[in-house]
Amino acid sequence: MSGVEIFQIWLMAFVTLALFSFMYKDNPIYKVAEHIFAGLTAGYQVGLVWDTVVLQQLWNPMLGGKWWLFVPGILGLLMFARFWQKWSWVSRVSLAFVMGVTSGIFITSQLHGLVLPQMQDTMVGISEKVGESEDPFGSNINGLLITDGEASDDVALAYDDTASVAVIAEPSVAETGYPQVLAGSTSSTGESVNRNGDASVLLQAEFADTAVLGFGEFYTIEFEIRESGEAQARSIAQSTVWSSGGISLTETGSGTFLAEYNYDPGDAQEVGSYDLQFTVERRSIMFLLTAIVIIGVIATLIYFYFSKPHTGALGVTAKVGIWFIMISFGAHFGYTVMGRVSLLIGRVQFLVEEWIASFSHIF
Amino acid sequence: MEQMDRRWIYLMVAIAVIIPFIVPAELPISITPEAQAVFDSVEAIPDGSNVFVVFDYYPSTIAECEPMTTTALRHFFRKNCNVITLSNIPLGGPSMAETVTRRVAEEYGKVYGEDYVNLGYKYGYVAVMTGMGSSIESIFPTDNSGTPLSELPLMDSVKNYDDIAFIFEVADNATADYWVSIVNAQYGVPMICGTTAVGAPKYYAFVASGQFLGLLGGMKGAAEYEQLVGMPDEAVRGMGAQSLVHLLIIALVALGNIGYFIIRYKQRRERI
Amino acid sequence: MTKPVPNSSRFVSLGLFTLLVSVPQTLLAQVAEGSAFRVDRINALVLVLVFSTAVLLYTKWAKAGKPLYLRKIPGLDAVEEAVGRATEMGRPVLFVPGIAELDEIETIAGISILGRVAKIVAQYDTPLTVPVRYPLVLAAGQEVVEQAYIEAGKRDSYDKDTVKYVAGEQFAFTANVNGYMMRERPATNIYMGAFFAESLLLAETGNAAGSIQIAGTARPEQLPFFIAACDYTLMGEELYAASAYLSHEPIMTGGLKGQDFVKVLIVLCIIIGAALVSFGYGEWFINLFEAV
């Protein structure tokens, strides 16, 4: 450690201890440090503004051909007019410009960037998506063929012409996310899918889940088909929070599940060949958390609603609001304590690890 | 007990904070999902991307914030990302960005101008953030030390937010709100925030809405991040002192309340 | 405080006109050309327009003297009581209008509450001290207090040093005010405005000095300290509501009512959205609020 470095560390330690000494009581050394501190803080800004504003942003670009920058330059200088009583109103012009531009950015950014997203995220349902299978089939898959029982041409389009239905599929990706659709797992029985017939076809899909379902968690499953070249898939069966959608789910082994659905092609679809898609989402009933969030946001907004007296239902909501607010402020308090303590730790870290450590270089 | 000189309390705090530095103890540091998300989202950025590391904190909070910027820089340099630093703090921000970044860059043998650039400071954060959406050069014609951006090879490929893959904001004040409401909302640049503990509770709202991909709260958050990146440093070392002082403060709160209830109980008895 | 200036109504109507008529028209023209307008931000435009209209209409009504209801804030009654207590004890009242500049809305609210406090103080002839951190706040504060003494008919009791500039630096300011509290032991301390880390230092010293304390600030991170160490606390927007309630300033009242109106809309949207999403029909509705 060089002499200069030791001097620097001792200087830093001196001002640190000088300011801490105020804890014991006010004293001249503290006052010296405090006044130097106030001056340095002001002086720092002079260098900063001179270099980054006056030179970098104003003077050099003006020399470089952006002559029109003399306008903001003058506006900036006019700020100093406030030190002369008679002309102080002139500084308002500059101030008004700063306030005008800032306000212009503010209105839109506050409403667009804060209010909209925060509102949007509060509109949550009672279940939350925890995991989702990737679309396992990509583009190069076989599909589901629906015939009208006559057009053998249709059959010939893509598949073995003895089968009126052909399924399916080598999943192209199944590496990420859970649940994972298992390779080669989606299938149907070989029965005919004839939209004029009454036979239905059993669609099956298997998926695996790396983690066991936790409390309040469940799967939602969707079979979809997509006409070749069409972007939007059509749902043919969907299990949701509220219903099974005719899909049955059985556990087949450790962590693998089989989803089955009896598809009646007479229901809806046109004759043609389709891509078959299958997705599974792992969801969690988040009733409690959702309720806390929605009630909390609304109660807080109502607490700060001043146009009606807080009586009746409004009063109850506001009362709930204040309890929520107290919990939040408690969290704030805990965190603030943590923050202040950290700052002290930073100084002690310096004193112990650098200053006291430097003793060995001197003594 | 009510009359206890507060200087005794100051002394207890001082002792509690010094002991762990003299007798260090290794403490297990648990990881919150918010900190894990910070690590994961940085990991997910393609190697070699251009990223912002923003020094929006005053020197007063270096103890909480500097471990975050230091670790972030290590994390990015390890991934060979190009780091662009800037600050919206007129008091010390650009100087700290300069010092910290240079120090970490030396660890990784990174070259100024090619691997990292310090844009420095400009007045008016709303204008700075808005203006960089169209052109970084119009707001920062030069870097912090006055070199025109055109002379810095890294800035050839960085014109505005379209060329920025990620924003790592470290703030001890409300500037993080404007990175969210202006840059993230209007330009869709993904971001995370490292903040002092004082600001952390508020930012849970931005994490929930997905506007922040993750959150580091205070020195504990910094310690978690250091742990995740695999480079335990100042914040991890500070956890011992942090623990002791917290326990001391909780004990003081409890003591104060016990005294309060005893007095209240006595008063009530006297009234009867 | 902000007094209506003769030509201000012209700007208001000009602004209203521009915002409500010409901007959408230009924008629609642009859409027709299918060019530069950000159609994807139309939701934000609607929000901006609804919000601006609400604020401006309420402000207009407030200026026209239409009675607009604002509920009373509980902590405000406490102010009167606390000043009364100071009179009984013959000790001064301390009022700190925050430590921010005059361009901060919290400071403006603080100053307008100061006007009310000064009036009560003047009536009871209780000494008042108002330390400030910025010259502009000093000017505004002096004007408000003097006005209050005049309105109370106590012009002669007004002392120009009631409002005084103490120090420009945060902690220097705090140390000074704390010193005052320990020396003079004011019976009542009122903190209304923007406070930062010094909130705790002030409130704790006041607590130690045995003063009744009433605080108000809009900064959530400082509120826990005021709540814990003060007898009454105005939280967040209550501060603004209090100043609007006390000052009957149409600009403040109008703004507050306009915000309240939009708040109700937001609450309704959240309820509708959450219900739709829970039953699985919410996607289109949620997409209406997408910010791009």
Place this chain on the structure above:
Amino acid sequence: MRTTVPVAIAFLSGLLLVTAFFFRADTFVGGLSQELTVWLTIVGGFTLLLGVVSIVRVNWTAIQRRKEGWGYKILTILAVFAMAIPSVLSPDWSPLFGRAEGSVYDWLFQNLQMPMMATMFATLAFYIASAAYRAFRARSAEATILLITATLVMLWRVPMGEYILDQLPGDIPAFLNTYVMGGFNMAVQRGIIIGAALGAASMSLRIILGIERTYMGKG
């Protein structure tokens, strides 16, 4: 004139920025608003110097009038100049000038200003401990909720405290993070954020339309 010109400038510049938000950046409005934001960073930069001038003036007056503690105020003024003068001189003349590493400016910042700022805030840890002992009383139901939450959060956020929580039944740390921080706290913060955003937007609107002029120092 003294009011109309500033109000008109605030109105025009504000309206332009609002309009530009709804147009693409490569339009005329977009370009103009971009130019105005650049101007703002220049004009606003000068406001930082206003504070410096104020400090020097206030301290200088105090010294002239030999006010209490005027001796210390000399130090303040000396410190301003010690920091400012070398920083505005060209680094081409001497490596001590300018703002780069090795300059007087940087040295004073690193070795005096930075440790001082850090220490100023560090003292708050002592005050907060003392306040915790004195002021944080379970006076009412609300204060009790605040106190309990604060204690739990304080325990949760440090390794030793978390160890203690882990000894209790149930996964308290996870509950704190998910329900207290991500539930109750998050909902309240969101309500406050929305309310504050509306407040800020309403203030901005009034500034643009010239209804609000307190910022001009007009009482």
